[in-house]
Amino acid sequence: MKDEDIRDLFVGLGPITIRRMFGGKGIYHEGVIFALEVDGEILLKADRESAPDFAEAGSRQWVYTGKSGRKPTAMPYWSIPDSALDDTEEMSAWARKAYEAGLRTRK
Template structure:
């Protein structure tokens, strides 16, 4: 499946007042960055998921936003620190900005990846 370009455009437009959103395609989906820090992913099924961490997990839990999980070929289940976005933000820019804020903060808190040695 292709990345939902309309969803990426909506997020980018809604967050223009917050900062610059960029995208990098990954494994059938896309990672969204705010000023260089990963804050969300759009999965291949067109679902927006926001970055979570120990500081904001309780917020996502209280809202019933499940953790992103996937199945490996061998049947093992893996998870990532991304939570499904609440349904009400898909047509409400204010709600999108409100829910994106803790995800952006989590992205900024995340340890920076070290450059690969050559």
């Protein structure tokens, strides 16, 4: 996915920074990672508080399989709910939820 398209997706959240990482991209707002781009898909960060909301909205959790026969690992990133893809306001709300999860899990 092009950086310009990613910025357009998150325009309602405010300025974002995009950094290449692990063959994908990390997406940051105010220095906090809140999303990833992996294989052309945008995934939003969730935590114990927000993951149930993503599951209820029909999102799927990203499972990283890695290389060398590693055991699949569920990661704290979820697909964007389908209903948010065509609704700027809803997308902004999900992006804000992901940003807040990033703040809570920041070390």
